[in-house]
Amino acid sequence: MFDLSAVDLARVQFAFTVSFHIIFPAITIGLASYLAVLEGLWLTKKNPIYRDLYHFWSKIFAVNFAMGVVSGLVMSYEFGTNWSAFSTFAGGVTGPLLAYEVLTAFFLEAGFLGVMLFGWNRVGPGLHFFSTIMVAVGTLISMTWILASNSWMQTPQGYEIVDGRVVPVDWIEIIFNPSFPYRLVHMALAAFLATALFVAASGAWHMLKGSAKPHAQKMFSMAMWMLLITAPLQIIAGDFHGLNTLEHQPAKIAAMEGHWENEPGEEGVPLILFGWPDMEAEETKYALKIPHLGSLILTHTWDGQFEGLKSFAPEDRPYAPVVFWSFRIMVALGMLMLLLGVCGLWLRWKKRLYESPLFLKFALAMGPAGLIAILAGWFTTEVGRQPWVVYGVMRTVDAASDHSVAALTTTLVAFVVVYFAVFGIGVKYMLSLIKEGPEEHHDPADGEDSTHRPARPLSAVSDEVKL
Template sequence: MIDFTAIDLARIQFAFTVSFHIIFPAITIGLASYLAVLEGLWLYTRKPIYMTLCRFWMKVFAVNFAMGVVSGIVMAYQFGTNWSQFSNFAGAITGPLLSYEVMTAFFLEAGFLGVMLFGWNKVGEKLHFTSTCLVAIGTLISMTWILASNSWMQTPQGYEIIDGRAVPVDWFEIIFNPSFPYRLVHMGLAAFLATALLVGGSGAWHLLKGSHTQAAKKMLSMAMWMLLIIAPLQAFVGDEHGLNTLEYQPMKVAAMEGHWHESEPGEGVPLVLFGWPNMEEERNDYAIEIPRVASLILTHSLDGTIAPLTSVPPEDRPYVPIVFFSFRIMVALGLLMILLGITGLVLRKKGRLYEKKWFLRFCVAMGPAGLIAMLTGWFVTEAGRQPWVVYGLQRTVDASSAHSMTAMSYSLLTFVVLYVCVFGVGVRYMLALIKKGPEQVYDNDNKDDLNKRPARPLSAADGVEL
């Protein structure tokens, strides 16, 4: 039986809340850019299908944005309540970075979100499109500041330790720390992939049901083009990110690979396809390995070596099973995304993209794959950094607040119940919107049709059972 401590419960609570939170901003980032593309295509071509899809996904975006804001507020409070020693140690750096996110990105999004959602018949077409673009840009700026803060915790630089606190010395080095560019691109592509799979899965589902055929075909087509381009690019960026991690956080990579012991000279490091990491025995049980392949991937040499987990004391190692299995789930889903994109291209060339039911079912099944891959990627990132909260500077055990086991137990239970109730209803409502599908809301010959349609997101699911 696992013997939990108050710190363990605080970590579980933070992992639980951040896992909920990261889903909504990722969809927000991807959908905001998708909406800008749809509205831009409508302005350029005047084809009603683009406006139909834009109005449909904007309702989903509005609900998702609201849940992202609510879940994000909770994250900020936790730094002060459960991780006060971290705030005391690194607050001079992470505090301003998060403030910059609010003053730039959030103010920009909030300023133009109302025009974007409710200004269809109140402002000109170009001004509305500008508002949509600015909201999309705001989501990207927000992502940039958040990842700058998180990346500094992974690869800190540009600071000095004065009186036991990290004090900023060079903000350029703090923001553009060694892992920041890789994390920024990797996360941005992950958000676009998650959105493409969500849109493609929605289109495939409606094609299987025989509903909203024209709109469903357009959704599926655009999603497959995005997947075909972005999925292989994400694999390349992920490889570059892994090499950067190997340089600055070698124990994280060792945990990802399940590499326990130093290899013999010239033997190389095998790729562990499957195994069960045994922390006590310092080995992988039931391992299935391919010799030298991990060396080829990580060092681009068949006999290259990497630091094993046993090169550091046990207390300096991450919890290997979480990192090991999360990494394999992420990679497996990434390969399936590439396969889906290539399969879509082949079927498109044959003129059968919208007809093969097995392919449409594949698309529906892959609908949540982008979000799952992103979550497992973050599990690798955060669990692999342990036992450090600021890598090499402050341990997680030294970053927490002095709460009792009882207090943390009640707090965690309250969070779980509230999150499941509140966000469970929100997610269910979003799925109801997607299930209902798009409606023709704009016709070139009848512009008054747009003015008569309600812009409230909740109005889109009238009559839908939740």
């Protein structure tokens, strides 16, 4: 398939399945916390709009949660089928970390999810609120363990290699490896940003259509506040993350910057805004540069230097064009998010937050921007780590199972067809729920009990919503 090797196809297959999966947990993390905030505001202020928004977004959360669970199951099998050598080599570290995620986060979510989705009129308000908080906490714990595992692969610490296998020596060093704190904060903020943009786009759409006006205004206002707070924080977190990456993965930074070498006598490294890193010519062609800005961003000095790609052997360099452009897509979207938040603040001050069709269309267009930025950031991180699966310890080519090109081509095609069919329907269903908009929720009268007792997350969605 396109002259790709079996290892290349295994990488493409894993990248495809992860790319589908990552968007659902990101929204799950953000929506779970948003639901906890909405219920807390309902309990304290008794404004029925918060209650109605809770029920509206809990339906979308249920669908999104279900798709996240299903899409995540596949990857655990891929570790064994396509990356068995990696599992054999590093399973002593990655296996327990993923098991901790199941034992803590997944069990916590599973224990309280049913109460959260179906217990509004069956348990007291305090217990229901506690259940919503526990689900939100569970999503954050799940993210923590997953990132601890992936961060260890980026900056491995606390281990020894005995008889060709990784043996844990210090679990504190393994979990709190050098890149973990920065990547945890960066991912958490990315999830909140993506969810804020998702919520804002929904509110903007309903206001442009003239439907669900009070509810749309409330969700839009809350999303704009979240965006205004988290976008600047994400830029600061990204700066710290970049400095950490420069220290521990300098080849990745060089690829992100399209920086090949420090010219003799050159004072400072320019920032290349656009260009094309040519791996064969070992230069970035058509480069548009801003003098000294690369040094200022990455070393916080005017004349600072950092290693270029030529400092690393050709076989140790990541594929720079993908890393270079995925990083720029992520940063550009981040700047647009900040612009949206600042424009929202200015319009709020002018008391025109809900009255500018152009601004509402901007917010609507930015709806998927958070998810696209997450995918771009993931490509930057994972492609930038290459050719290592465990950075500096195990090469990707040595981690793959011994499969034929034909077998991997067949399974990749099958994944593409099934994923687009199954998750395409799921996304369409979720968008149809958003299109329906919030409705006024009526609690049963005292003594009244519902005869419908759903047992599945998707049962939390009204039967009236059609595909």
